[in-house]
Structure formats: structure tokens, C-alpha cells
Amino acid sequence: MISSIVFILVFGTAFTLFIMKVLKIRRNILLGKDAVLEGTPAARLKTMAMVALGQSKMVVRPVAGILHIFIYLAFVFTQVELIEIIVDGITNGHRSIWQLLENTALSGIYTLGINLIEILSILAFIATIVFLSRRNILRLARFQKPELKGWPSRDANIILLGEIFLIACIMLMNSTDVALQRLGETHATGTFFVSNALSDIWAGTNVHTLHLLERIGWWGHLLGILGFMVYLPYSKHFHILLAFPNTYYTNLKPKGKFTNLEAVTKEVKLMMDPSADPYAAPADPNAAPVKFGARDVTDLTWKNLMDAYTCTECGRCTSECPANQTGKLLSPRKIMMDTRDRLEEVGRNIDKHGKDYNDGKSLLGNYITEEELWACTSCNACVQACPVNINPLEIILELRRDLVMEQSKAPASLNAMFTNVENNGAPWQFSPMDRANWINEL
Amino acid sequence: MEEKIKVPTCAELAANGETPEILFWVGCAGSFDDRAKKVTKAFAKILHHTGTKFAILGTEESCTGDPAKRAGNEFLFQMMAFQNIQILNGYGIKKIVTACPHCFNTLKNEYPGLGGEYEVMHHSQFLQQMLDSGKLKVQGGAFKGKKITYHDPCYLGRANDVYEAPREVIEKLDVAIAEMHRSRAKGFCCGAGGAQMFKEAEKGNKEVNIERAEEALGLNPDVIAVACPFCNTMMTDGVKLKEKQDSVKVLDIAEMIAQANDL
Incomplete structure (x- = not known):
């Protein structure tokens, strides 16, 4: 008894x-x-x-x-x-x-x-x-x-x-x-x-x-x-449980396909539409300003966050990463561990101080550095290697988007590339008029 | 052989009320980079040789926006995308072939969501189709019996699961393919992707392309076959740094097919 x-x-x-x-x-x-x-x-x-x-x-x-x-x-x-x-x-x-x-x-x-x-x-x-x-x-x-x-x-x-x-x-x-x-x-x-x-x-x-x-x-x-x-x-x-939902919710797209940001599409269309009224009042004046990319974990998708809790730190991603293999600071496993650690911190803050508390910290900056992000070749080796279909590359790209579009903090050489693409239609400084010169060399 | 090949632009065809069967998307590297231009010319010769009714956009073509997107500049990417889609749709383009896996990936996967839906092929897939249908025939020629290793471009392989087409094209040349330890889904990047091509590498203890070139050279190949203009640059530089450029050639699969056919 x-x-x-x-x-x-x-x-x-x-x-x-x-x-x-x-x-x-x-x-x-x-x-x-x-x-x-x-x-x-x-x-x-x-x-x-x-x-x-x-x-x-x-x-x-x-x-x-x-x-x-x-x-x-x-x-x-x-x-x-x-x-x-x-x-x-x-x-x-x-x-x-x-x-x-x-x-x-x-x-x-x-x-x-x-x-x-x-x-x-x-x-x-x-x-x-x-x-x-x-x-x-x-x-x-x-x-x-x-x-x-x-x-x-x-x-x-x-x-x-x-x-x-x-x-x-x-x-x-x-x-x-x-x-x-x-x-x-x-x-x-x-x-x-x-x-x-x-x-x-x-x-x-x-x-x-x-x-x-x-x-x-x-x-x-x-x-x-x-x-x-x-x-x-x-x-x-915890991967023994989350491995199942996490693989179920794998984004079944070609790995090279990156999301097109809808908020950007709206702005670009407005920019390219000659009849658009730039002074028109926004549809909803109380709407929160749109953020491009992610600075903190709450800017990522729930799937990115589930990925973080699913990670069992086996390091297959990192051992296949060309940047990590050649001594760079980037480790895809660390990206996932940082995301989870920061999310746990955000969760503890909510428990202690309520939903709207701001501790002044963020995933990008306090956990993940620019040097790590800029070492990525976007080769998808980490995504391929993960035994439970975690995608570190998506997080890396979202953080890069914040760096470039919100903070204008791209490396100078990339800014030069952007200027060339915008002005010359190519990442190098060539005249667009010379683009088809090769046809005369056949 | 010495006949002058005429490459029409879509604008020229449109002036006669025609649209091309297939658009050859040349890409920035293929248009401006001296090494990649050789691949462009080789592939144009193959297109001509197979009697394909093709055209290029010429000066109306712009960067797809790929390097901007991978670097995080979604604004610039979408600006380029809308501009290109307007032109492509204006000419009623249905089918595109390109020798650049980055253009291939962007046009195939990221343009449809912005209103640009086309059947997009990488040149390795096009070459395989031409060889399978008999429109293109090859004998090994200069490559017969040579030892070739093929380097998978990330944006063709892992990004889009195209592993076999380029290998089947190479096999048609009566060669011995030697696979690197890290190949297909486990292929090791050349170091150029994700806009790395346009910046200095971050601090480390080795360049990615040297690591990859060493792996390829370890097999003592006659040719390192590539299928991407950026991989081509990276591998060529790696081979030069190892002072092997006299014994090991870095060639695009289109160049190999064109050479074997004396085009």
C-alpha cells in the first residue's frame, strides 16, 4: 500500500x-x-x-x-x-x-x-x-x-x-x-x-x-x-521527441530556394509602379513597422525555433561546413545552440518580467557575431548533414538580412558589389553595353 | 568549322515576329569574365551545332540578383528580379538554359513567386538531353581514356539535386571518372557561394578553394571538370597556387563536349 x-x-x-x-x-x-x-x-x-x-x-x-x-x-x-x-x-x-x-x-x-x-x-x-x-x-x-x-x-x-x-x-x-x-x-x-x-x-x-x-x-x-x-x-x-515533429515540418523545397520577403515585394512594386502614390496613407496606420530579416529569436519563424530545440549538438553540420573546416569562426551547430540559448533567455524574461520586457539583448550581437555570418558560403552542407532536418542556413540568411537592410552593415566589398549590380546589372564594374561582346568573338 | 555563328538576340527575333525555342541565359560571369566567356562561346557553338533555335537577351540581360539575395540584400534582389521578369515575359520566354548554377537556381526557384514562371534547365541537363536524343553525338576525342574528376557545384547539387546529368555527359567522352571522397550530396564547396566571390574570406587557417583543389589534385586527374563559372575560377586559382596548371586542366563540361567535337 x-x-x-x-x-x-x-x-x-x-x-x-x-x-x-x-x-x-x-x-x-x-x-x-x-x-x-x-x-x-x-x-x-x-x-x-x-x-x-x-x-x-x-x-x-x-x-x-x-x-x-x-x-x-x-x-x-x-x-x-x-x-x-x-x-x-x-x-x-x-x-x-x-x-x-x-x-x-x-x-x-x-x-x-x-x-x-x-x-x-x-x-x-x-x-x-x-x-x-x-x-x-x-x-x-x-x-x-x-x-x-x-x-x-x-x-x-x-x-x-x-x-x-x-x-x-x-x-x-x-x-x-x-x-x-x-x-x-x-x-x-x-x-x-x-x-x-x-x-x-x-x-x-x-x-x-x-x-x-x-x-x-x-x-x-x-x-x-x-x-x-x-x-x-x-x-x-530533447531531440528524441522533437525529431518527429521537426522532420514532419521540414520545408520540402529545393534547398537552394530562399524565401522571397513579401514586405520587400510590396515596397519594390510600389517603387517600380509609375502610377503609385508615394504619399498615400498606409493601409493601417497603427500597424507595427515591418522588419526586414531577423535580429532576435522572435524575428525568426517557429520552425527555426523548433529546429533550435531539436538540435542534439552532434556537430555533423559543423564537421561538413567548408568555413569551419578551413578555420573560420562559423559553426552551424553554434548558430543553433545560440538560438536555443537566447530563446530560453527570452522565455525566462517573460516568466520573470512579463511579455513586453526588453532586456536590451539580441541573438545577433550578443550571441552571434557578424564575422560568423559573413563566413557562410550558403552551400547547404549543414542542411544536408543534419540527421533531423534542421536548417541553420535559414537563420544565417535572416540575420544577414537584418545586417544589410536594417543596419546597412554589409562589408565594404559587398556594398561595392551591390552598387555594381544596381548600376551596371552585374556584380562587377563593366558597362552593360558590353554584355554581348562575346558574340563577335565566335 | 570556320562558318561564322550568328547569335540572335530576342529583340532581333521579335522584330521578325519570332520567339526563340529556348533562351540562353548567359549570366554575368559568362558575359564579362574572360575564363567564363570561353564556356559561353563553347556552349553557343553546341547550341548552334545541334540546330537549336535559341537567342540571348544581349544587353537587356541583367544580374539575376543572386549574389545580392545571398548577401541579405532582398531589396536589390527583387528589383533585379522584377526588371528581368518584365523583359522575359515581354518576349514570351517559356524555356531557359544557363551554364551558371546560381542563375539556374534563382530563375527556377525564386522567380516563380515573383511572376516569372519558366522551364529552366542547367546546361548539364540540356547537354544530357541532346546526347540522349542523338541530336548531339560525341566520341571521346582528346579526352578518351583520360582521368577526370568532377566537382559538384553546391547550387546545382545539394541545392537542386542535380548530380547525375553532368556525370552522364562526362561519361559519354569515354573517360574514367574518379570521384573525390567528398562528392554528390557530400560535395565540398569551392568557396565562392553566398556572395563570398565578391569579398575577402573571413579569418581562418586556409582558403576553401585550396582545400578543395588539394582534394581534387590528390586523385592525379588530367582534368578537373566543373559546371559553374565561379567553381571554375576557384578551382583554376587553386590549381595554379599548387603549380599544377601545366598537368591538370580545369574545364567546364560544355568546353569538354565542344572540344571533343572539334567545335
Whole structure:
């Protein structure tokens, strides 16, 4: 009875904390502007099925990709065992689902399911060890970039160690349970091969200790899962949930197609229309002045902001970026991390000071510098590389638009190029009348 | 061979009440840059050779606005776009071919939203069509058996998923294509895109084009094939800096086809 009450309280608290933070993130994402997204629902579902569910872009790098699939599958399948843990927790029962299915045609499925979870857990265990060594012993270049110093590196290690803890608990729980079954102490189940082999460790352990260890495994796994859930939305690891909506809402356009700013279209049309009245009163005199481009996170679209919360900082974008590869300051991963960090800051400001508070800071300037933005070649390598379809290039372009159109802060050489395009119809200083001279050289 | 090729402008055709089957959009590099002009001339010869009824805009053509847009100057981009669309629509243009992936991307993807809807082809796609239909035939000629590596332009490859057309064109030359480690969707930029062509690179420890040229030269190719005037400049500069210009040529796929056909 007490155990059931403790279970319900712990579970309820964790779930409430999780939902509260998720709702904050949702609110923050919706601070973004409307996004124009191309693609039909069918095409979106297909993208989500391939990229998120099917991990198609993960396996472009086979080692990390396949190891990641082990962890992913272990995580997904272990949630099935979680159902039984919840039922057991509320009823203070033991292997409730098994007792329900025992002696029915479905008992084989239970045994198969637990075996699958155990085998995947062992594979996931190996994967986490490899991932920890890639970060901390082999020190792969993409995990040593400046933007990962401090908290982001710790965050990654906490998650990997957490996964090892969860796997250890579930194996402790199952192997001691098998040992107890052998002693006739608990209800017999079908054969679980992994925990069967592991249970040999417990030969000669007394029954009382085995019961205690089994409970430690059970509560450890449960508290681990709940702790993980509460931690998730504060961590880069939130990608395990957002990967699905984020891939669903991928803008399914050719990657080279950049948005045409509608506000600019209006002004340019007015400029080029000889019958337009430049002194005509604006349609809505109270309308907020139109901003060209983005200076802060709230000038970006909600999809850009969802991208930021989806980023798990794997750094594939940065390791493919030609600017970063040649020693420039730009790192597409940092663009995404900065966007999320600034959005979290804006969210905290709203919580503390209300909706209209202005802290005098902005994404461009306080987080992202001009030098980073001007290093981009717009080559789309980062967009291509992202395993969850994040688009850092869109943010870079929006910030450039603010620099150029709102602040007139383009590098001098680009200003010269603009002048040439405007006056000569070409980015260089040639006379437009010489444009077709080549036809006389044939 | 020595016949004088006449390249008509849309204005000249319009004077006779005609419209071209296809407009050859030359682009700024193709019009003014000495290296890119060679590609323009090679492609014009191919168009002529295949009996395509084409024309150019001549002095009525302007920058598509691509470099302005990528640099963040949407105003200038849209001004250029509206100006060009007015002219293109005025001549009733339906189909455009261009040897510049940046013009290709802008005309194909960004002009429709501003009222300019055309069927737009990159010259690699046009060449592939001509070869497939038999209107253009090639033997390897000077390139037979040579080792060629192809550098994917970002605005043709990743930006528009055109990876195979240029490769199929090159394969027709009886050559051995050697792929760089970073090719197709993983292709490494030449360093010119996003208006970088028109500014100094930001502080770093290497130029992007040197990194790419080194990768290409690592394969010991006879020719580095390109399909973009800016990639052409960047790779040519990279090869020169590595002092390999005597043994390794940087050529556009149109130049290769024209040379193989003695055009």
C-alpha cells in the first residue's frame, strides 16, 4: 500500500514537472513568426518515416549511425517494459502483465518481448560505452569544438552515463528475478536468455539479498526513467521527441530556394509602379513597422525555433561546413545552440518580467557575431548533414538580412558589389553595353 | 568549322515576329569574365551545332540578383528580379538554359513567386538531353581514356539535386571518372557561394578553394571538370597556387563536349 502511494506520488510529480517544461518550450517556439512550408501531408509523413523513424540520415556515417540505432531501438522497446513497471507500481504487483498472459497464446509474445529488450539493452550498453570513448578518450574533432566546452559536454556525458545506469538497473532487476525464480521464490516466467546467463553471478546469494537487489533494480530503473523524463526538456536530449515533429515540418523545397520577403515585394512594386502614390496613407496606420530579416529569436519563424530545440549538438553540420573546416569562426551547430540559448533567455524574461520586457539583448550581437555570418558560403552542407532536418542556413540568411537592410552593415566589398549590380546589372564594374561582346568573338 | 555563328538576340527575333525555342541565359560571369566567356562561346557553338533555335537577351540581360539575395540584400534582389521578369515575359520566354548554377537556381526557384514562371534547365541537363536524343553525338576525342574528376557545384547539387546529368555527359567522352571522397550530396564547396566571390574570406587557417583543389589534385586527374563559372575560377586559382596548371586542366563540361567535337 505505502509502496503504491509512493509510486503514484513520484510518478505524478515527475510527469507534472515534465509537462510544465514542455509547455514552456511550446510557448517559446510559438513566439516565432509564421512559417511558409512547402509539401503535402503525405510527403511530410514520408519524410518523418524515413528520417526520424527510419534514421535514414544517421547511417550516412555508418559507425555512429548503427550504434545510435541500437540505443534508439532499445529505448523504444524498453518503454513496453515500462508499461508493466507502471502496472506493478500502482498495484504493488510483480510481473503483472506476465501473470495476465501466462497460460494464454500471448505468453510467447511476452517472453519474446523481454528477450528483445534484453538483447537490445546489451547492444545499447556497448553503444554507450563506444560513444563515451569517442567523446572522452578518442576525442573526435567534432566533439572538441569551442561551443561544446562546459555544460554541453557535461550534458552529453550525463545522458550517456544515465543510459548505462538504466540498462544496469534493468539487467539487475531481471537477473535477480531469474535467480529468485530458480529458488522458487517468485513466479516463473519464460526463459530470458541474457538475464538467465547473468543470473549465474547470483549463485549462492541469499534470498533476502536477492529480493533487495531486485527491488533496487526495479526502483532504480523507474526513478532513472522518471529522472530522465524530467531532465529531457532541459537537455539537448530533447531531440528524441522533437525529431518527429521537426522532420514532419521540414520545408520540402529545393534547398537552394530562399524565401522571397513579401514586405520587400510590396515596397519594390510600389517603387517600380509609375502610377503609385508615394504619399498615400498606409493601409493601417497603427500597424507595427515591418522588419526586414531577423535580429532576435522572435524575428525568426517557429520552425527555426523548433529546429533550435531539436538540435542534439552532434556537430555533423559543423564537421561538413567548408568555413569551419578551413578555420573560420562559423559553426552551424553554434548558430543553433545560440538560438536555443537566447530563446530560453527570452522565455525566462517573460516568466520573470512579463511579455513586453526588453532586456536590451539580441541573438545577433550578443550571441552571434557578424564575422560568423559573413563566413557562410550558403552551400547547404549543414542542411544536408543534419540527421533531423534542421536548417541553420535559414537563420544565417535572416540575420544577414537584418545586417544589410536594417543596419546597412554589409562589408565594404559587398556594398561595392551591390552598387555594381544596381548600376551596371552585374556584380562587377563593366558597362552593360558590353554584355554581348562575346558574340563577335565566335 | 570556320562558318561564322550568328547569335540572335530576342529583340532581333521579335522584330521578325519570332520567339526563340529556348533562351540562353548567359549570366554575368559568362558575359564579362574572360575564363567564363570561353564556356559561353563553347556552349553557343553546341547550341548552334545541334540546330537549336535559341537567342540571348544581349544587353537587356541583367544580374539575376543572386549574389545580392545571398548577401541579405532582398531589396536589390527583387528589383533585379522584377526588371528581368518584365523583359522575359515581354518576349514570351517559356524555356531557359544557363551554364551558371546560381542563375539556374534563382530563375527556377525564386522567380516563380515573383511572376516569372519558366522551364529552366542547367546546361548539364540540356547537354544530357541532346546526347540522349542523338541530336548531339560525341566520341571521346582528346579526352578518351583520360582521368577526370568532377566537382559538384553546391547550387546545382545539394541545392537542386542535380548530380547525375553532368556525370552522364562526362561519361559519354569515354573517360574514367574518379570521384573525390567528398562528392554528390557530400560535395565540398569551392568557396565562392553566398556572395563570398565578391569579398575577402573571413579569418581562418586556409582558403576553401585550396582545400578543395588539394582534394581534387590528390586523385592525379588530367582534368578537373566543373559546371559553374565561379567553381571554375576557384578551382583554376587553386590549381595554379599548387603549380599544377601545366598537368591538370580545369574545364567546364560544355568546353569538354565542344572540344571533343572539334567545335
